[in-house]
Amino acid sequence: MATSSSNGKAPSYELPWVEKYRPLKLDDVVGNAATIDRLKVIQEDGNCPHLLISGLPGIGKTTSVHCLAHALLGDAYKEGVLELNASDERGIDVVRNKIKSFAQKKVSLPPGRHKIIILDEADSMTGGAQQALRRTMEIYANTTRFCFACNQSNKIIDPIQSRCAILRYGKLSDEEVMKRLMEICDMEKVEHSKDGLAALVFTSEGDMRQAINNLQSTWTGLGFVSPDNVFKVCDQPHPVTIRAMLGACYKGDIDTAMEKLDEVWNLGYAAVDIVTTIFRVVKTMDSIPEAVKLEFIKEIGWTHMRILEGVSTVIQLGGLLSRLCKMHLSPKLFEVKT
Numbered sequence: 001m002a003t004s005s006s007n008g009k010a011p012s013y014e015l016p017w018v019e020k021y022r023p024l025k026l027d028d029v030v031g032n033a034a035t036i037d038r039l040k041v042i043q044e045d046g047n048c049p050h051l052l053i054s055g056l057p058g059i060g061k062t063t064s065v066h067c068l069a070h071a072l073l074g075d076a077y078k079e080g081v082l083e084l085n086a087s088d089e090r091g092i093d094v095v096r097n098k099i100k101s102f103a104q105k106k107v108s109l110p111p112g113r114h115k116i117i118i119l120d121e122a123d124s125m126t127g128g129a130q131q132a133l134r135r136t137m138e139i140y141a142n143t144t145r146f147c148f149a150c151n152q153s154n155k156i157i158d159p160i161q162s163r164c165a166i167l168r169y170g171k172l173s174d175e176e177v178m179k180r181l182m183e184i185c186d187m188e189k190v191e192h193s194k195d196g197l198a199a200l201v202f203t204s205e206g207d208m209r210q211a212i213n214n215l216q217s218t219w220t221g222l223g224f225v226s227p228d229n230v231f232k233v234c235d236q237p238h239p240v241t242i243r244a245m246l247g248a249c250y251k252g253d254i255d256t257a258m259e260k261l262d263e264v265w266n267l268g269y270a271a272v273d274i275v276t277t278i279f280r281v282v283k284t285m286d287s288i289p290e291a292v293k294l295e296f297i298k299e300i301g302w303t304h305m306r307i308l309e310g311v312s313t314v315i316q317l318g319g320l321l322s323r324l325c326k327m328h329l330s331p332k333l334f335e336v337k338t
């Protein structure tokens with residue numbers, strides 16, 4: 001396996017770090033401790049029920065299913081596991097032929113273990129194909145277990161949900177993503193600043209895959225992981241500017257706020273990028289009291305909605321800033337100050 005050289009440039013043949021550092025054991029999967037513990041119990045017990053794992057992208061669903069299958073089947077993984085994901089044809093014919101014939105196949109496995117069919121990205125399977133699985137899951141349950149992974153569990157038909165143990169994965173916390181990034185930085189000898197990693201955590205919003213990918217892009221592209229480099233690579237409005245803009249709004253200083261907005265707008269960011277960053281930044285601003293923050297978030301939400309409806313002009317954002325500044329006039333919210 002290729003490793004990066006210590007002179008600051010990663011060799012071009014290197015594996016993407018998301019794959020290089022994909023955990024191989026459940027113990028190495030970060031976050032969602034309670035859910036992972038349930039999987040570990042299944043791993044020790046050896047009797048895997050039908051599983052349905054749902055959650056946001058890049059938080060370890062596919063990884064956990066593979067770790068579990070490896071732990072359960074060991075050397076027999078190759079024969080004992082059938083993996084189908086969204087890149088494979090998974091219509092009703094595949095369920096009738098491929099899945100059924102795999103379920104009927106005789107394979108020698110460690111005692112007490114079952115064949116496993118992994119249906120990754122199961123939310124993209126058609127309703128018909130899911131219907132066709134219902135009886136198959138029951139008929140072959142003594143030899144074959146199904147593991148579904150999906151982003152939206154509501155796209156999985158109810159009869160399948162009722163046959164499965166449902167596990168939900170939540171967003172990873174900032175500390176969990178940070179810890180993993182630091183481990184990877186140590187292993188790859190990435191030069192970084194603490195703020196740089198914090199910027200990666202901020203931009204990834206609990207998506208470990210995105211955090212690791214952005215880390216690699218920043219390092220290979222710019223040679224140092226600092227906040228400026230990270231925001232350049234991720235192409236997002238710089239939170240420092242947005243923070244200054246919101247700080248000005250809090251003080252009722254519309255001129256500075258508009259100046260900052262122009263600065264960001266002239267860099268070419270879309271209104272939706274700006275408004276999502278405003279929302280994410282305001283949540284982290286300790287200088288704004290809770291009550292004001294809630295009012296700010298309400299206004300930001302309305303503007304976000306209008307932008308999504310298609311009114312994505314700079315005037316829309318200017319209007320938001322003016323409403324935020326106007327709150328300064330509300331004696332109730334600002335009674336300490338006025």
Ligand SMILES: Nc1ncnc2c1ncn2[C@@H]1O[C@H](COP(=O)(O)OP(=O)(O)OP(=O)(O)O)[C@@H](O)[C@H]1O
Nearest residue numbers: 018021022029030057058059060061062063208209
């Ligand atoms: N909890 C985690 N612990 C450690 N690494 C993780 C974790 N989650 C994701 N990763 C990293 O991100 C990569 C992608 O994870 P994975 O394929 O499991 O995501 P997923 O939840 O299946 O996402 P999707 O819904 O897009 O399929 C992994 O290769 C791994 O490097």
Ligand SMILES: [Mg+2]
Nearest residue numbers: 061062120149
């Ligand atoms: Mg996946």
